[in-house]
Amino acid sequence: MNQNNPRLGWLFTSPYLIYSLVFFLGPLIWSFYLAFTNWDLIAPTYEFVGFDNFLKALKSPGVQSAFWVTYKFMIVFVPLVIVMSMAVAVLVHGLPKFRSVFLIGFFLPYLSSGVVSSLIVKGFLSYNSPLNETLRRLGVDINWLGSPWAALLVVGAIMAWKFTGYYALILTSGLAGIDKEVYEAAAIDGVSNRQRFWKITLPLMYPAIYTTLILAFGVTFGIFTEVYQLTGGGPNYATNTWQMEIFSQAFKNLQAGYASAIALLASLATFISIFIIRKLLEVWGKRNGWV
Secondary structure: OOOOOHHHHHHHHHHHHHHHHHHHHHHHHHHHHHOOEOOOOOOOOOOEOOOHHHHHHHHOHHHHHHHHHHHHHHHHHHHHHHHHHHHHHHHHHOOOOOHHHHHHHHHHHHHOOHHHHHHHHHHHOOOOOHHHHHHHHOOOOOOOOOOHHHHHHHHHHHHHHHHHHHHHHHHHHHHHOOOHHHHHHHHHOOOOHHHHHHHHHHHHOHHHHHHHHHHHHHHOOOOOHHHHHHOOOOOOOOOOOHHHHHHHHHHHOOOHHHHHHHHHHHHHHHHHHHHHHHHHHHHHHHHOOOO
């Protein structure tokens, strides 16, 4: 068999390429076209409205809230999931045996259904739940899903719980790639454990941390299931994400053209935000000799 035959490579990659063309590129082109129309998902005909959908979206309170809510989720989710993932990675990496077993255990929440976990949390935080009854006896009365700040924290915490094991796998591989001789040399020089972590471990884990942070920031632009099940985007747009706003306009208000315009604006916001975040992370990497 000729290993340099390019046709063989195209043959093996063709299933994924066909899948991408049918389910990604095709809908993307169709969505871009619909963004300039007033299609309502039902009527067989629709009109070309130019940039009206985009102008309407920029003035919409729902779209504006989706823009800012995304960054609010970043503030809650990203630091929380990174700290939890790093803690799990350090803990598992320090185990003498059965590392893979513990990593699989922490990874399981990532495989769980977002609908099921959200419904469990919703029941756990309901007004008559044992938790809230206990808190009320202690003089603390919190409406977890009815308060803007509490709902934001709850959704962010659920997402962090779900992704901690996944990101811990990446960080554990980063820890495993650090040469032990570096730590031995640091110990000889009298470097404390705290200094070793901040001055040696984190800089040498830059590739793993870079990957994890980009993935974590990207997740905040696609939050939907947990918000849909727990808050529906409320209260008062406090948890109204891009995906929630697109869903509401397309399938509740039957404004597919308008929803397509919002989706394109969301894609633009995502691209610009990730680009800026990537450049900032590369500045940190350059200081440590990675870029």
